Amino acid sequence: MPTTRRRFLSLAGGVTAAGTIPIVVLRPLNATPTMLNAAIRNFVGEAPIRTGKIKLDIPPLVENGNTVPMTVSVASPMTADDYVRSIHVFNEKNPQPNIGNFYLGPSSGRAQISTRIRLADSQKVVAIARLSDDTFWQAAAEIVVTLAACTEEVN
Template identity: 65%
Template sequence: MAEPDRTTRRQFLATAGGAALGAVSLVHVGPARATPDTMKAAIRDIVNGAAVRPGKVKLDVPPLVENGNTVPLTVTVTSPMSDADHVVSIHIFNEKNPQPNVGNFYISPRAGRAQISTRIRLADTQTLTAIAKLSDGSFWSATADVVVTLAACTEEAT
């Protein structure tokens, strides 16, 4: 009786390592930080070409933060939050963090009010933009400038 073909551990690791190296070459390396242009592109992806109007959205964030590691923000949207007229989603964008889209929040009329509160990290002094999508398909926005004295997202762990 012939013995079955067996792959040794060393052969398996060599093959898997070669495959991993091949996969690494397929990875696209982008910029280390978002830019105003990448933020605009991320917003375009969310709104899918629709017009974004100022108003109905209030972005509450401190104008000056000592430490960018934990920046509180609240987004409130004026809406009756009824079945016929409500906020579908709230999106937060920034100019200089590693990723331009900080967060996406999906809500329904059952939420009772269109408000989210969170804490984010900010890599540097920058402009934040909050966009709300309403049930009628319209998009509304607000922006806020934040001065950061001690940047986050760029510090190395010690």
């Protein structure tokens, strides 16, 4: 069937109108501490999680949850026999409990990652390091957010 000018204009108008309709994505806005614990257990399994060796440097009070600076460092010599395999960061109230996974090796030089994260609300952030001997170490911090991120509303 040949495309006429009238048919082309009606299709183009329909595509333009469809582009102006807001798309609402449903996602869990109220994550819970249970979801945080489940995400951590999914990662470490039944292995014990120790405290120490890892430092979570994040401001305890942030004005804007859209860009929260965070540094995680682990005390490790980073040699072929003793190194950090990975660092995983979890949160309590964002729509997704896992903020990020960072994989390291002996040639990484030092066991440290720095990034910026988004926080939906005041909550607990947990960093877990997996060492080459398959031990898990954690550090946690409570962060107060005055202007939340991740929960923009469509008007």
